[in-house]
Amino acid sequence: MIVNKIGFSAEKYIEEQSKHILERIDSGESERLYLEFGGKLVHDKHAMRVLPGFDENAKIKLLQKMSDHAEIIICIYAGDITTNKTRQDFGITYDLEVLRLIDTFRKYDLAINSVVVTRYEEQPAVDMFINKLNRRDIRTYKHKVTKGYPTDVDLIVSEEGYGANPYIEVTKPLVVVTGPGGGSGKLATCLSQLYHDYRLGAKVRYAKFETFPIWNLPLKHPVNVAYEAATADLKDVNMIDSFHLEAYGEKAVNYNRDLEVFPIVKRIIEKITGEESEYQSPTDMGVNRAGFGITEDEVCREAAKQEIIRRYFIAECNYKKGKIEGDALERCKLLMDEIGVKPSDRAVVQPARDYAEKKRNCDKRYENVVVMAIEMPDGSFVTGRSSRRMVASAAAILNAIKNLAGIGDDMPLIPYTALQAIQYLRTDILNQDRSSLNCEEILSALTISATTNPAAQMAMQKLLLLKGCRVHCTAILSDKDEQVLNSLGLDVTCDPEYVTTNLYFG
Missing domain, CATH: 1.10.287 (Helix Hairpins)
Incomplete structure (x- = not known):
């Protein structure tokens, strides 16, 4: 296994991508470029995992350099609000992810134009979300399903089609259109804006900021296959871009949704502009220089x-x-x-399973034991098991930082009386069913202990060294524990088993 090696140059990527975006903005006589952002604009942890060395915030840092000329539109599909679709990396729903994105963009001094709810159907949950934004002075727009889409281009490019959408008032030469995830309606929003701008006499253009699949890597390169795995619920499939091959005699990788929609998008753009499209393939539409950043x-x-x-x-x-x-x-x-x-090729999986099996075989009391294993920076493994005192993930974290600090297993970091007091609060005052302390409670207790216990203070300082470590648990984590582990930067997986047979699992 390759551990802690860098295979990607973030600096080269930003340089390449910036240059090609500026070329798109400056070329031609257009007043404005609508740039659709495929993938995550900020905290792109998928890219960081598959391209070691990739800066998860590279894209937003790139935009920060253009902040004087850019504004952002955030799209969210109404159906993702009603189904509580979740962003896996952070364990939060897409509607909350929109709020988090707005806060993040503001930190980078990027102007938020508005939020667009796409394919809106007057759902009560969606209306509540819109009200929440409006009352915090965030402009919102509702775009319903476009009449005629995808086959009737004449109807799509008409007052009944894109014309039925309210125009989003924009002022800057670069309009970034992003969303919390795939299928958010970014493309439709861009094309709707193109329609309205041309009706108003403005000449504008569309392009797409892409990361995956990487067009100049082989179709079955693991990096491209990992994109298919990440979008399995969207049924994305990588394919050779037949339009690019025919136009240029060059193989390029794209994915099914872009390939299927390209002829329609090309016809729509030509209908809106009254000119032949500048793009001969969906790969042409994209600005994707990630492949040039791969060094190993x-x-x-x-x-x-x-x-x-x-x-x-x-x-x-x-x-x-x-x-x-x-x-x-x-x-x-x-x-x-x-x-x-x-x-089992994920090395941290078997140590967790083996230790759980060992405990179950040695004593019936451990029949329902849960074990978490952590692959340490040096390639060794540390485990922790569930007990009446704490959950497996909390035990594993404590054992890992003790290991990094060179503290023996027999030295407690948190006084037993402190653990008892928190358990009393949990069960006797807050009336919670389970007495085992979760990760957040254990880390809070460790923080307090560190004020008087030098060993606890030394161990706590090692928490940062766990960032990027792979972790596996033999049961599904609670949402709260998963969020804490994600916040620590741990790469977490679980076996698909519940800790308890209770249906409510908080």
Whole structure:
């Protein structure tokens, strides 16, 4: 296994991507460029995992350099609000992710133009979300399903089609259109704006900021296959861009949705502008220089294989929770088989399972034991098990930082009396059913202990060294524990088993 190696140059990527975006803005006589952002604009942890060395905030740092000339429109599909679709990296729903994105963009001094709710159908939950934004002085727009889409271009490009959408008032030469995830309606929003701008006499253009799939890597390169695994619920499939091959005699990788929609998008743009499209292929539409940032191909291949396994575990748990259908899980399994890896190739999985099995075999009291294993920076493994005192993830974290600090197993970091007091609060005052302390409670207790215990203080300082470590638990984590582990920067997977048979699992 390749550990802690860099395979990607963030600096070269930003330089390349910036240059090509500026070329799109400056070329031609257009007054404005609508730039659709595919993937995550900020905190792109998927890219960071499959391209070791990638800066998860590279894209927003790039935009920050253009902040005087840019404003942002955030799109969210109404259906993702009603189904409580979740961003896996942070464990928060897409509507909350929109709020988080707004706060993040403001920190980078980027102007937020508005939020657009796409395919709006007057759902009460969606109206509540819109009211929340409006009352915080965030402009919102409602775009309903476009009449005639996707086949009737004459109806689409008419007052009944895009014309039925309210025009989003924009003022800057670069309008970034982004969203919390795939299927948010970014493309439709861009084309709707093109329609309105041309009606107002403004000459504008459209382009797409892409990261995955990487067009100049082979179709079955693990980095591209990892993109398919990440979008299995959207049924994205990578394909050779036949339009690009025909136009230029050059192979390029794109994905099914872009390829399927390209002829329609091309016709729509030509209908709006009254001119022949500048694009001959969906690859032409994209600004994607990620492939030129790869410095060590083998490092990226190995990282991508690990991501494919990770996505399989996530799909197993999401299927158990009822969040995805069986075909998405099966798709992840097929991609894992296709690339020649299996769940146990994630090295941290077997130590967790083995220790759990050992405890169950040695004593019936441990029949329902849960174990978490952490792969340490030096490649060794540390485990922690569930007990009446704390959950497995909390025990594993304490054991890991003790290991890093060179503190023996027999030295307690938190006084037993403190743990008892928190358990009393949990069960006797807050009337919670489970007495085992979660990660947040244990870390809070550790912080307090560190004020008087030098060993606890030394161990607590090692928490930062766990960032990027792979973790596996033999049962599904609570949402709260998963969020804490994600905040620590741990790369977490779980077996698709619940800790308890209780249906409410908080």
